Amino acid sequence: MRCKLYGIYFFFKSKFQVKDIHKIVDIQFEEIDSTQTHAKLEYENKYKGQITFLRAVHQIAGKGQYDRKWECQSKRNILTTIIFPYFTNIQYQKNVTLVIGYTIVQIYKELYNVDAELKWVNDILLNSKKSGGILTESEQIGDQLVLYIGIGLNIDWCIEDATCLEQILGKKIDQEELFLKVKERVIQTLYTLNEQGFEIFRIGINQVLYRKGQFCEFVNSKTLQIIQTGIVEELNKDGDLVIRGQDGIIRIIEPNLRMKL
Incomplete structure (x- = not known):
């Protein structure tokens, strides 16, 4: 398992305070089973006390949501x-996946003028097809809540029924430019969510929410049995997905359900 190591420091300012200097380390693996698995196994031994980006050129056992495999041949x-070991506002932990997904949707708009959508709770869609995903896991280590945020973005390859960025744009893109922008903005987003909360993201997320105002079915993530149906209304102030049933009753979708495409 070969890797390259890069180190920088990030000095973050907010309207509330000036943060301490936090070290950021980039590590690139030529091949690895899963950056997510490696992060959790090696945090205390290798990465404690710093923000770390673990990046894979090739991943042979990528991890998706609900223990699914994230395939990639590119x-x-x-x-x-x-x-990210500096997240202290536990009440906003549940919102991390959504705001990171929204951040990437914004980046796509800024860099490529392409309108992506955010499918609750962790998918990034282009032309109603999956082009990326977010997986957030966490663990309490001493008095620290450590976040492990996996991001997979399809640039030039995807599985059947999905899509990739270059396919949509019809041209090659600068992968390094995109990665550096994602890196910069994800860190800013995490600090902002931790300090200022979910509400400042909510309006923007609702504007790019996939199937908003449309009838949807929601299935059990494991059995795929339909559990709820209704019109997608919005994300509420807590980040829960709100639907309106055919009976007119407002309901909140449980986190173990997923939207059926």
């Missing part, structure tokens, strides 16, 4: 896990 797709 060496240009972005496969990374961010270890």
